[in-house]
Amino acid sequence: MKKFIFLILNSLAYTMYALSFSLNAQQITEDTQADIALQQETFNWSTLKKTWEDDIQFHGFFSQGLFHSTGNNVYGKSKDSVSADLTEIGLNMSYQALNNLSFAAQGLYRRAGASTGDAGEVTLDFAFADITFLSFSQGRLGVRGGRIKNPWGFYNETRDVASTHPTIFLPLIYFERSRALLIAIDGGQLYADYSSPIGDFLFTFNYGYSHDNKELLLAITSDPDVSGKLDSDPGFMTQLHYEIMGGQYAFAISYADLNSSYTSSKSFDPYTGLESNIDSLMLSAQYNGEKFSLVGEYNIQWNSFSFPQAGADFSPVSEYWYIQASYRFLDNLQMTIRYDSSSQDKSDRSGKNFHAATGLPAHLMYTQDAVIGLRWDITPSWMLRAEYQRVHGASTVSLLDNPDLSKLVKDWNIYALQVSFRF
Template identity: 25%
Template structure:
């Protein structure tokens, strides 16, 4: 089996698309995971990096490593159930997570309706967010994938796929809510409620020219983000959101002909009442296969009100087996204009910067990651 066919199989089995509805009594079980380690060096001055600040100057596996399984069962020829669970680290503690748990109804050859716990339809790789085998990187571009931390919600969606002579077009509508979700900010976890979630996307998949996806998601956000400041022995509120509208727009394109591949995504996030302007981010990736090797290069950029983070990532993958790939990456990250980017500040640093006791500064670093992605 070639790497491209194995990749297609992994995506098909783990993305739960309408084309793979099961007959009555049939079932499908798949496992997946990543065993990876990452290290931050350079001039980061002891500051950590990443969506939950798990990347630092020690070789750590909790930023990248994760394991999961998915089970689907056909209750009837049109009605099925799917459950997906993962085990991964949340800051310094490993936890089990129920990512998917839904009923699906194949209304006809084109339309599927689903209800229960579903993946948030935010990014191009949202459906296979934890299945590292389905994308070329060990770590998805942080500049884009750090902007929305919600990965699942409770609600329903409708997925309609229309076959075309040159491919297919898929429409998705989603709605629901997500209560008491963890949100990482200022080196700590906070509670976030996402109410009145609405999402819509359209994907055009061509036989010869890749896939183009456009998506939009909005939600009403409730949260109180605060932090303990040791120097004054007080807990201070940094941001309070009460029904604030959060809006997220994304445009993505990917192409893979077996030799050359590319993946690109642009996103914009707006949160009303957070005191910040819109945040824009994007990445551009190109890669080339040489037998069992894949070399790829990615440029990513995050623009926020206070400045910019940009990075270059060079990676080399080796196909150990049809469903196992060894990956190595080097990422150079720079910030400018006073932006934190995806580097983390704790509550004491935020307080010192606000009071003028310490000036804000820019950080940079070199991130090395190595690991193995697998599916079965």
């Protein structure tokens, strides 16, 4: 952790600060002259601080979860025990170098059960340069290059920032197992904002490579001993986001086309040549009033998995949706309820065919759950929340936290607590 903060602060902060200082030298002189009478004593500090604050910003977040469950594990060994294996820490910096040029980067430390191991993982969450080539009073058009977060539904881009989503667990539509596939893309983004009298539009188109994905590979093969890697081929994710009345109503349509192919690490690997192609469409709608909020999202996903060694092809169509209502009793106290539904294969919703073909539990093919949660924003920075989930099905559990697939339980409970800090 220390090493990580040291790295971020030293390498990025130092170069950006140096850059900022030279680029803003002229402005400092002007400001100083204007305010010289007032600021004579504090001149150095106040002017430097002003430049720093204005053009370079640091932000971050921290969260820690506590889980207890019956039946299956979530985030570590929570089953009939208590697990504290979800920690998220992020630190970012953004630098507006010129009116049409900016840079941003975020480091993420994440510990999330067996998928990251006990020590957790440090990743570069995003890091890109942003060039606006057209800017007018109603909007702008530009490109970003580097590692960019994927706009996908309402919550994907900030899925690791606890305070930005209403419950501890994201809706099942944000499938924890597909996290690496969805989280960010290494490549480029074209973006366009437009504010019109009938609402605000935001269009994004991301093209590039997703991250290597161990959880997805396990889910496709249902084989804990699979040894190779699932590497991304170029793909795209795109979203049109529309909101009216300052965000009181928001709508989004998102589409993704993501392909991966298997790289084997040994000879005679039964999965050599494995390919995964995923096309996915998400529709999102939200009402966000003073006290009451209502969110619904629907996702349909066309999968195609081919196993040339076994001479088999599978093309299941998955379907996920949820509806979520929140009520603010006070400005800082909010209750949320949600119903989630997910089906791995629309033509085999009960998992009967899957069970007959593989002998594995049928409930690996579906999940429905009901969630109730209470969120208390103690201050604008500190948040505390508690949640209960009744779960029917096991299609969304981590297969790394629950390696024995035959022991997965169909009906189970999750109790969770989380504290978070943001700045």
